[in-house]
Amino acid sequence: MSIWEYANPVKFIRTTDRLLPGVSMAAVLCLVTGLVWGYFFTPDDYRQGATVKIIYLHVPAALMAINAWIMMLVTSLIWIIRRHHVSALAARAAAPVGATFTVIALATGALWGQPMWGTWWAWDPRLTSFLILFLFYLGYMALWSAIENDDTAADLTSILCLVGSVFALLSRYAVLFWNQGLHQGASLSMDKEENVADVFWYPLLVCIAGFVLLFVALVFLRTQTEIRARRSRALLAREGRT
Amino acid sequence: MIALLVRDLRLAVRAGGGFGLGLAFFLIVTVLIPFGVGPETGLLSRIAPGVLWIGALLACLLSLDRIFALDWEDGSLDLLATAPLPMEGIVTIKALAHWITTGLPLVLAAPALGVLLSLPPSGYLWVLVSLALGTPALSVIGTFGAALTVGLKRGGLLLSILVLPLYVPTLIFGAEVARRGAEGLAVQTPLLMLAGISFGTLALLPFASAAVLRINLR
Numbered sequence: 001m002s003i004w005e006y007a008n009p010v011k012f013i014r015t016t017d018r019l020l021p022g023v024s025m026a027a028v029l030c031l032v033t034g035l036v037w038g039y040f041f042t043p044d045d046y047r048q049g050a051t052v053k054i055i056y057l058h059v060p061a062a063l064m065a066i067n068a069w070i071m072m073l074v075t076s077l078i079w080i081i082r083r084h085h086v087s088a089l090a091a092r093a094a095a096p097v098g099a100t101f102t103v104i105a106l107a108t109g110a111l112w113g114q115p116m117w118g119t120w121w122a123w124d125p126r127l128t129s130f131l132i133l134f135l136f137y138l139g140y141m142a143l144w145s146a147i148e149n150d151d152t153a154a155d156l157t158s159i160l161c162l163v164g165s166v167f168a169l170l171s172r173y174a175v176l177f178w179n180q181g182l183h184q185g186a187s188l189s190m191d192k193e194e195n196v197a198d199v200f201w202y203p204l205l206v207c208i209a210g211f212v213l214l215f216v217a218l219v220f221l222r223t224q225t226e227i228r229a230r231r232s233r234a235l236l237a238r239e240g241r242t
Numbered sequence: 243m244i245a246l247l248v249r250d251l252r253l254a255v256r257a258g259g260g261f262g263l264g265l266a267f268f269l270i271v272t273v274l275i276p277f278g279v280g281p282e283t284g285l286l287s288r289i290a291p292g293v294l295w296i297g298a299l300l301a302c303l304l305s306l307d308r309i310f311a312l313d314w315e316d317g318s319l320d321l322l323a324t325a326p327l328p329m330e331g332i333v334t335i336k337a338l339a340h341w342i343t344t345g346l347p348l349v350l351a352a353p354a355l356g357v358l359l360s361l362p363p364s365g366y367l368w369v370l371v372s373l374a375l376g377t378p379a380l381s382v383i384g385t386f387g388a389a390l391t392v393g394l395k396r397g398g399l400l401l402s403i404l405v406l407p408l409y410v411p412t413l414i415f416g417a418e419v420a421r422r423g424a425e426g427l428a429v430q431t432p433l434l435m436l437a438g439i440s441f442g443t444l445a446l447l448p449f450a451s452a453a454v455l456r457i458n459l460r
Contacts, residue, residue, distance in 0.1 A: 135407040139404045146391075152457055152458070152460070156454060156457060160390060160404065163408070163450050170411040171411050174415060174435070177435070
């Protein structure tokens with residue numbers, strides 16, 4: 001029993017079919033609990049008022065936007081090294097989900113920034129690096145859809161993902177150097193003294209768990225779809241040949 | 243390798259188009275900016291370094307698809323791939339040829355265009371230096387993008403979507419050097435970062451470009 005068994009598409013589909021209902025239910029449960037708890041049963045912040053509640057969407061979305069890219073990086077590496085098709089398809093499946101999370105983070109950030117900073121958008125390092133991350137997602141998805149041959153597309157996008165990761169990191173530090181920030185620093189670290197107060201922290205944790213589960217469920221579902229789409233294409237091609 | 247470089251340069255000069263086009267584009271962008279933002283000298287001299295950098299970057303982008311497209315069409319890229327030359331070497335030479343035909347003229351033309359944008363006198367040197375250091379990185383990164391999109395029918399637009407995000411760090415540090423130079427501030431930190439990006443991409447990115455090209459030629 002090793003993780004590489006799931007490189008077999010049939011095995012992958014069978015296992016994820018069994019996991020999918022549980023994961024999606026857990027995701028819905030966590031999201032509903034976290035959001036209802038956060039929106040209705042936590043106090044307003046004494047300076048930010050009710051706007052502090054945007055945190056329950058903003059932070060998990062931003063977190064998952066970055067983690068989705070990291071997951072794509074890992075699956076791309078697996079594809080390059082061990083050439084498991086499921087891995088490449090999982091990377092492809094994760095990209096639009098990650099891009100959507102990036103948009104959610106940017107949009108909720110704008111909604112939060114308007115009352116707090118008095119502006120929808122500022123060229124702050126964090127905001128700017130998220131915008132750049134979004135551009136990387138766009139390029140990655142555009143390259144996937146532009147290439148006809150599946151294996152070539154998987155190869156090229158994996159290398160783009162690797163190179164893009166390096167440049168995304170570089171841009172992150174370049175942007176830090178380029179402008180001073182309005183955005184607060186990290187306030188959810190495990191080791192820091194100054195963190196978010198516990199009343200906000202627990203519902204936020206539930207929301208984060210909900211977003212992670214939602215991401216996993218979506219990636220499972222989309223990867224299954226990709227596998228089935230590819231299989232039906234192969235069948236059609238075979239029929240055309242005979 | 244030298245022969246390949248000479249061949250590429252000769253093709254670029256004789257086939258027409260590529261050589262002068264980038265420069266003309268750079269000139270036109272620089273001329274259009276004052277129409278867009280107004281002819282006020284103070285404003286122009288403040289944005290001049292950034293405008294010169296953006297103009298050079300766009301002019302560079304314009305000629306990227308020519309790096310491999312012609313060789314791909316007539317099959318000479320396949321011949322090069324079977325030649326005893328390593329693919330990394332081919333890619334580096336292609337990037338170098340692109341820089342000599344596009345980047346170098348842009349660097350040399352930038353001070354002249356700086357006059358049009360009333361660049362402060364202290365800025366000329368640093369615009370020149372930052373472009374001279376930064377445009378090789380633009381060429382190398384662009385070669386990677388060109389290698390990615392070489393087999394595609396309409397790769398031009400996709401190429402710019404792929405390459406422009408990769409240009410961000412180079413642009414930030416390059417424009418920062420030029421801006422600080424023009425304002426008479428210390429330029430050492432961004433200059434070192436820019437040099438680091440240039441040499442780093444020059445050393446590492448040809449491997450990625452070569453891998454991508456091999457996949458595309460499969």
